[in-house]
Amino acid sequence: MTQITFISAAGEEILIDAEDGDTVMDTAINHDVPGILAECGGACACATCHVYVDEAFWDKVGEPGEMEESMLEFNEHRQKNSRLSCQIKISPALEGLRVTSPESQY
Ligand code: FES
Numbered sequence: 324m325t326q327i328t329f330i331s332a333a334g335e336e337i338l339i340d341a342e343d344g345d346t347v348m349d350t351a352i353n354h355d356v357p358g359i360l361a362e363c364g365g366a367c368a369c370a371t372c373h374v375y376v377d378e379a380f381w382d383k384v385g386e387p388g389e390m391e392e393s394m395l396e397f398n399e400h401r402q403k404n405s406r407l408s409c410q411i412k413i414s415p416a417l418e419g420l421r422v423t424s425p426e427s428q429y
Contacts, residue, residue: 324340324341324342325340325343325413325418325420326338326341326418327350328422329358329423329424330421330422330423331357332428337354342413343413343415345412345413347374347411347413348361348411349365350413351372357424357429358425358429359372359408359424359428360428361409365409366409367390367391367407369394370394370398371428372407373398373406373424374405374406374422374423374425376404376411377404377420380421381404383420384406384411387407388410391407391410400425400426400427
């Protein structure tokens with residue numbers, strides 16, 4: 324288990340014990356976290372699982388892959404710490420991870 328905090332665009336926090344090996348998106352969907360829609364079910368094809376990764380975890384989470392980058396490229400809400408949560412796999416290295424959903428996903 325790895326603890327992850329989901330933060331809404333309004334600043335409300337939800338702390339979850341996430342299963343290692345799941346993605347951040349899986350965790351959000353399994354726990355009914357608002358603000359992560361995941362319309363494509365994790366196929367890296369919709370970008371409705373977009374999150375902003377807390378700067379303290381940016382190095383651990385890493386850069387988007389090529390396919391993810393192409394989905395983020397034209398997203399008007401993109402910031403430098405943007406990732407698609409279906410492409411972030413949970414592991415103990417991410418203990419304490421904090422991600423915020425963009426306002427556009429509510
Ligand atoms: Fe569709 Fe992540 S769930 S891109």
